[in-house]
Amino acid sequence: MQRLDRIVESSARSLAQRTSRRSFIGVLGRILTGSLLIPLLPIDRIQRAEAATGPEGSPAKGKSAGKPYTEDQQNCEYWKYCAIDGFLCSCCGGSSHSCPPGTQQSVVSWIGTCHNPADGRDYIVSYNDCCGKASCGNCDCYRNERERPLYRLSRNNDVNWCMANTGSDYHCTVSVILGSSGP
């Protein structure tokens, strides 16, 4: 133990004789400043972040071309919900494509296209509201990809699609695949 004390003491004295306190503070300052600048370097960290966790922090359940995706139909990031705006019927007693009991599917709908990472194809999806009951309130999901502001009315989804139904109360939204998109 004494030997260890001597080694530490001699190395500490040697260091103190060779370097000034001012020099030490200067080096420490440079290190601290340099480490603060590292996060500002232009490095793409998106892939690393996505690989670490699935969407919204949930574990990734599938991968396509190295990019993770979820297969949980109660998760807003599920591929079919890419243009949805509303409560997921899969969290409201229905499924991703069928209305809960006691509600009626809207006769008019919002239509979008979504890319399915599982098979690499694009699909046309109809987002029908389920009508006739008060709002479900579960799994609020706002994605609305390719939606445009209200002044482009034909491409704006801020609409209660229950408006043409007899009961116009909005409950939740389903996503019905109409077919594949593309040539």
Added chain:
Amino acid sequence: MNRWLLPVALLGATAAAGAAARAGPAQDYALHCMGCHGASAQGVPGKVPPLAHSLVRFMNNAEGRRYVLRVPGAANSMLSDAQLAAVLNWVVAQFDADELGSATPQFREQEVAANRHTPMAGVLATRAAVLKEIAAIGPAPATEY
């Protein structure tokens, strides 16, 4: 609700087109029109005008053709002039084939371009006037819109 329901319905406010490649009028109809007018162009009674057994009757009348090209849902759609002409021609061929005579002229890109940019101030009044003219010479489209 009803005060703005009809204009929205007429606009066919359905289209969330996409990055998907263009694949012709059938897909354009699905993306830009079908949400309101329906898979069979049947419309919603009292809410959304049908195109089936209706559009062809407008097409056979000069004012009817102008009305179809200026109605907000068509004129303000994201479709190009050529795409809009193709969709309208596809709809009549698909859903109005039994009424589509050889004398019915197809919509052309130039005709769409010449008409769609003239705003229509009173949709309902214009429609009523056109329907009256069509009814004078034959079967007219539905009147409750």
